[in-house]
Amino acid sequence: MFRTCDITGFKVDLRAEKLIQLNAVMAVVSLLVGVIAALLLVLTRWQVVHLLPVEWYYRALTLHGLNALIFWIVFFEIAGLYFGSTVVLNSRMASPKFGWLALILMVLGFLLVNFTILTGKADVLMTSYAPLQAHPIYYLGVILFAVGALIGVFLFFANLLVARRERTYGDTLPLFTFGLVAAAIIAVLTLATGAVIYIPTLLWSLGIIKSIDAGVYKLVWWGLGHSSQQINVTAMIAVWYLGAFLTVGGTSINEKVSRFAFVFYVIGINVASAHHLLVDPGPSPAWKVFNTSYVMYIAVLASMIHAFAVPSAVESAQRRKGFTKGLFDWLKNAPWGNPAFSAVFLSILIFGFIGGVTGVVNGMEQTNIIVHNTLSIPGHFKGTVVGGTTLAFMGATYYLIPLIFRKKITLFGLAKLQPWVFGLGIAVLAVSMYILGAFGVPRRHYDITFSGGPFTYTFNPATDFFWVLFALGGITAVIGALMWILIVVISVFFGEPVRGPQDMQLKIAEPPPPAKEGHGFEAPGTLTLTLLFMGVFLIFLLLNWGWLAAMWEVK
Amino acid sequence: MALLPPGEGWYFKKVAKDEKMWITIALVVCLILFFWMVVWHIYGRQNPSFITYRTTPEEFNALTMAFIKKYQTGEMNGIPVVEPPPNSDVFLVGKMWRWEPVLVLKKGQEYRFHISSLDLLHGFSLQPVNMNFMVYPGYDYVLTFKPTSAGEFAIVCNEFCGIGHHMMIGKIIVKE
């Protein structure tokens, strides 16, 4: 039932390992679908090419949303949950049977959803806002996927209970697994909300329920829709800590602080789904302000805590290894040739400076007026979930391949380059989308020349330049993603086997010598970076509030 | 250690000076952000509205037709042009795939917009001012606008509403 890993020493439950592998494979398949759709979308929105015809644009957009934002990430996260609750704890899978059930349901859901989209029966976009209605099989597919994922999440908790009862890891969960606990808690309420909204919607599409209130639908749906992204944030941060540990032997300089930050997520992060309803009729400003602020910004505080804790984990370890010169010697001498390290560090930078900075402003009740439904919104979330979560997951995979698939990374030279290609592409794409949105360019829109409409409107000519950047960034990101998929597929299916520690291309770092008793600043380089981030953030904030104040008055 | 349980006494380890400093700064900023939104509701001039009424497509359509009839001054490309008096209730309807009516307003005057949809969700996106609000069937969103600039403005629909979504564009004219 177990093998003992000859590289890490962990006990690996072979039944868990199989399930981890299969979920990871499905994740890559989903990403491939999502990336192909992305390329088609980039070449359509850039109206110089305007590749797809109108109905296929919305179809591809739906396909991209479901596969890139839901399937790719959730399959990967389920693999991660199993890893964190078995291998990391030297423990067993509580019930492999349920793991298989979860996988079958998720694969079935994946197939049904993609089939209905591709056959034109679900041109409703990922949000499927009622009264827009898709074919019942589409909703059924989503429900099956969500139920499967929920089973996987419960299995994670069951594994933890088993490990605790069988005392396989001592008293306190490792930080990586603790982060996954926070992610899994958010997943429970996410998927439960999914059931609450999709089951009546399915019945409505079958004609059993007469109508669905548009306001109720959107409110409840975003309890699923945004919370699912908060799972991704939490999982990403857990992967950041994992990356810091594997690549430089770093760990949080204060476990209590990091753990409380995860708890702040659990308490405050889910109510922020309200930021999708800030300029909607219905809920009062009191509800909007209280909820969008993540309960008075407790969860933003948590993000800022991790923003310090993760780089300082790297810095502290590096300083103890001797890289103490100046503010950034530790960073210059970090293992940039390790694609897992570069992916994780780029993920931190992009998530923080692009995703984070734009996110808070978008989510403030009044500034939302100048961004809602413009291209700035997808620009923001390319920074968070693509440049942040996806890139971090890509980095983690470079350890997953030798350790769980027991294969060497083929095309290793390409692998070293890949995080940079993808990261650069996404950064350029995200920023250009955000700027286009600032000029008023709408999202989810087929033709901004409004052909066929009773009037027309021409956006500021400066947008032409940013459309070119958009296309360049998008194509580069697609190339970066395809590079990663190619490397993963060839390595896993055709790569040389890993026969022992000598075959590891990526070092697993030795833990650094213990810290000398503190004399104050443990991570001055990180503090500088975070203060810089705060400066950029405040400037961006003030600019946007200034722009808002220049608008027409409205109340 | 991220993959290993934390060391003995981890809960009692003192927080490093720089981490403490950063957390304090972040906490202060976070609280300021929250209260900023509240204060802006009192002193700021751009706020999403407090007022929403329940309605139905039939009722709202009837009200809009009556509104158009009362203040119509002409027509543009088949869409009625309406010039309502300042401080009155202005009705704007979104439906697949147009905005009705075209509105003629005066700069510096207040107008109580009632915006609703007859079918699906639509997005009210006023360009080039770039103010964006959602439009729902069954809900009358009452937004009191005061145009602070004159000229011709477009109402772009920025919420997907079917195949003709990109043809949905309206107009507001603001006179000096």
Place this chain on the structure above:
Amino acid sequence: MEERKTPFFQLVLEDFMFLLFLGVTIYAVSYLIWGLMELAWLSPIPAEIKQELLGGK
């Protein structure tokens, strides 16, 4: 050996069932229930506005 009583908050951190309860409940009350109640409380368009446009009944 010094016996240290486990602090209350450390126990909270380690009890993931309690955290699950906390996370789900805060979200359900503050976002879902409060939000749905607000939608349910909305009133129809006031009679004066309708009268002004549609004339007397």
